[in-house]
Amino acid sequence: MGTIRFEPCTLPPAAEALRAEVREFLTATLGDYSAIERAQSWTGTDADFSRKVGARGWIGMTWPKAYGGHERSALERYVVLEEMLAAGAPVAAHWVADRQSGPLLLRFGTEDQRKRFLPPIIRGESYFCIGMSEPDVGSDLASIRAKAEKTDGGWIVNGTKLWTSKAHYAHFMIALIRTGRDPDDRHAGLSQFLIDMGSSGITVRPIRNLIGEEQFNEVVFEDVFVPDDMLIGAAGAGWSQVTAELALERSGPDRYLSSYRLLVELIREIAKEPTERATIGVGRLVARLATLRQMSISVAGMIEAGASPALEGALVKELGGVFEQDIPRIAHDLIGAAPLAEGGGDFDRVLAYLTQASVAFSLRGGTREILRAIIARGLELR
Amino acid sequence: MNELQIILTETSARLFGEHVTKEVLEAAEKGAWPDDLWAAVEENGLTKPLVPDAQGGAGAGWAEAFVILHAAGSFAAPIPLAETIIAGRLLSLAGIDTPPGPLSVAPVGKAETLRLEAKGGGRIGGAASAVPWGGKVEHVAVLAEKEGELHVALIARDAYIAEGDRNIAGEARDRIIFDDSPVVAAAPAGDGITREAIWLMGALARVAQMAGGIGRILAESVRYANHREQFGRPIARFQAIQHQLAVLASHAAAADMAAESAALALDAGDAAFEIACAKVVTGEAAGLGAAIAHQVHGAIGFTYEHALHFITRRLWSWRAEFGAENAWAERIGRDVAARGADALWSDLTARQAG
Known part of the structure; x- marks a missing residue:
């Protein structure tokens, strides 16, 4: 068995400085966004929003300037992504191109393809599936x-x-x-x-x-x-290219923050009358959230250092997927309110949405079973 | 990892690999003191990472203590290394020289109070329960009250009574009783030395040991699955086995990340949140990891003959010591609820910004 190592990584001051800018932008742009809209996380789509993000220089952040990219670090990109996800911003339109199609073209595409396809992606105007x-x-x-x-x-x-x-x-x-x-x-x-x-x-x-x-x-x-x-x-050469592409898909904060809005609404709910049982349940979730975030930052740090942390990315996605699905389960356990599709408060609606949507979190981008097989191979089980 | 961490990792692994044999582990469970192991650990300077150079220690931090304790946990080293390291920290902050030999700390239960006599302060009374290795060490460093103020005191083994409890790993968890016992030295507790601080350091030490232990049972389970054949092939080929080991690997990684982050946080300052998170995550990983390792090992792993239990019985003990998962989770949950839902993200990112 090889060594699995998540080197602790602290985001550099430049990345932290960027965080404030992103928060300000999100507050101004999403001011009246409802909890249920935010709960859609990175499946919510808004072309106008994507254009604004592109105008701020937050798509294709690490790509070469020659193609309109911004040559910023993987850690700065990480900060932008996690702030978008934590706020529940409607990033879906540009998300796939930014996360995997652009990097795929940078790696395997021709010079003409890069010149033609990357600039509109970076402007937030060209969407990929x-x-x-x-x-x-x-x-x-x-x-x-x-x-x-x-x-x-x-x-x-x-x-x-x-x-x-x-x-x-x-x-x-x-x-x-x-x-x-x-x-x-x-x-x-x-x-x-x-x-x-x-x-x-x-x-x-x-x-x-x-x-x-x-x-x-x-x-x-x-x-x-x-x-x-x-x-x-x-x-x-499609198989090896796709394998490399899917490794890019696995490592980001989108793989543990998909149910984040429900955790926020759950805390709002239990804070009204914090019982021992509810605080324990929330405390356990927050401990896992904090650890997943450190693991995800560690993966971003490895990418920034030029490594290809395929196994580490798969491990974060495994833990993150279970975490994202545990949040609706635990919210149900702790509150026991019937999820409401219409009416009710933010908690009821977000619970209703994520109880249903989270089924797909261990299917999309490769099922949990495929992911575990990839980890098993990484462990050198044979 | 920094250079010192790398050196300490290599030294620890070599030394424990050489000295923590199955015979040593079995003998330790029967009450024998592993002289050679302790001597090797002490000679190689692994017992005082947190004691300043000037006082004969390594003058390092929790980042370095972490790798030593991680290795100790990974080999199930049957010695009070965690306790000696914490005692050294306590003593050095109070300006008391750390004696050689194995040490422990007390009280580890929050409600117990030890008292130094008001005049002179040369004698101590009171009792502390579940003191790890309490009867096996040569000295114990305690927090005691003297006229309402906390002091650190050092007491030699022959000056107190130890009544032996043992955890399920056979490690002594003794009730120690001071009855007008003489102290070797006593001094006002240094800044930040409180019962809470002992509790936090104890939890961090167990977290580091558990992370090491979980990594070890993962490696042992992978090795076993690759060698053990059933139905004409290694059981590693079965998806049911692969998926369980993938889950164990993910929890081992989470335990390592949480544990090391907590150690670095304590070097940087207040680490109550990080240690709480680490005790929750690592404790969960210990329970789940031990269950998977045993399931993969089958009946042979349930025998005393096989060495797996030397780690798993420690994991089941350590996850409950210095606060079980729920105790720490409740603290986190209470703070989060008090801060309010909308503060969670900004609080978390600010804390982890270093």
Whole structure:
């Protein structure tokens, strides 16, 4: 077993100075935002808000200036992200591009792709979605069937992507598509493409979730032409590129703050008459929150130092996902109020929302079972 | 880690690996004192990290004490190293020289009061319960009242009675009784030396030991799962086993993070919040981790023959000592409720800004 080490990391003064700016911005921008809107955390969408965040220089913060980025540190970026999440800001429009699509293009994209796609992302005007899973595929990405066939000047894509969050809203999809097959290697023959969601032949069908929201979608491709210059990296290298991309997805504060608004409303509720049982329940949650935050900052510190903390990121997501799901469970245990979809106070409404929404917190971006298998591999279980 | 932490980590691991054998652990449970182990620890300067250079210590901080105690926990070293380190801190803050040999501290229960005689102050009376290693050490450093003021006093083993309780790991948790007992030295307690301070240092020490122990049972469980074959393959291949070990790994990581952060916070100043968080998180991880390690080890891990229990029985003891999870969680919860819901985030980010 290798060593797992979360080096304690303190945010530098420059990052802390930025915190005050972000708080001021959020207070001014989200002044009348309700608790229930804030509870949507990073699934809430507001194009105007994303543009304002871009104007402040808080998207693509660590990316090179050559593409419009700001070359700030990973720790400064961390502060912006966690302040947005703690406030429940509607960051969903630009979130995926900032978190994973931009970094993917920086790593594997061509110079032309970076010049074309990164500046609008950084302005908060260009939104991305991630086309990975498919019908019957679930988490087993090596079995995807959507295919791209070579044609003059590009590729013809056919197939269906499923569970694609914000596909109805995004300008581009980064899709994992089959371009070949190797009977001896099921991870071979996959490629990543940038697909313009305005292309002809694309049908986006929203799928209502159990809360009644339309967040994720089925996306059908029928003879969609994708130009050659929209292939990301090498044809056939999709699997290793996606693996690197998903590691980026796992490590951020979005992986433990998704239910934060309910913790706040729970504290407001128990503070009215703090019983021993309720203070213990809240105290335990706050202890876990404080520890998760230190682990998440530690991961940001490792990224800033140029390391690739894939296992550490997976461990934070594992603990964070359990924490995010424990908050509604414990809130129910401590208060026992019926969650209300309509009426009631902030606590009832936020409890209702997160009791339902948190089901997905151990599914999205790879199920808990996949995550635990990744950790097991990191532990060198064989 | 700083350079001293790295050196101390390596020294501790080498030394405990050499001296904390199964035979030593079994003998310690039967009451034998591990002379060679203690001598090696003392010769290598691991007993006084918090005592200033000028007083014969290492002049380091809790960051360094943390790595020593983490290693001690990881090997289940059957010696009062945590207690000796805390006693050294207590004595040095009061300006009293720290004697060689194993030490303990009292009282560790908050309600008990020891009293130095008003005139002279050369004698002490009272009783303290659950004193770790109370009867096994050569001296005990105590907080005692003298005319309403707190003093630190040092008393030699032959000057008090110890009645032996033991925790489930076989570690002495004695009631010690002073009956007009002579003190070796006494002085007014230094700044910030209160019962609360002993309680916090004790909790931090147990947190460091538990974090080490949890890391060890993770490593042992991974090793066992990779070697033990069932149904024609190593049990590490079964998803049911993999997922349990992934959960254990996540809690081991949380315990380490919480514990080390608390140690660094105490070096920086007030660490009551960080130590409380660490005792909650590490205590939870200890209970859950021990359960998983035993489940993965199966029946063999339930035998006295197998060494797993030397760690797990300590984890079950340590998580309750110096305040169990709920006691610390209640403190945190009460403070958070009093500060109000909207202060939580700004309070947390301000505290962790260092």
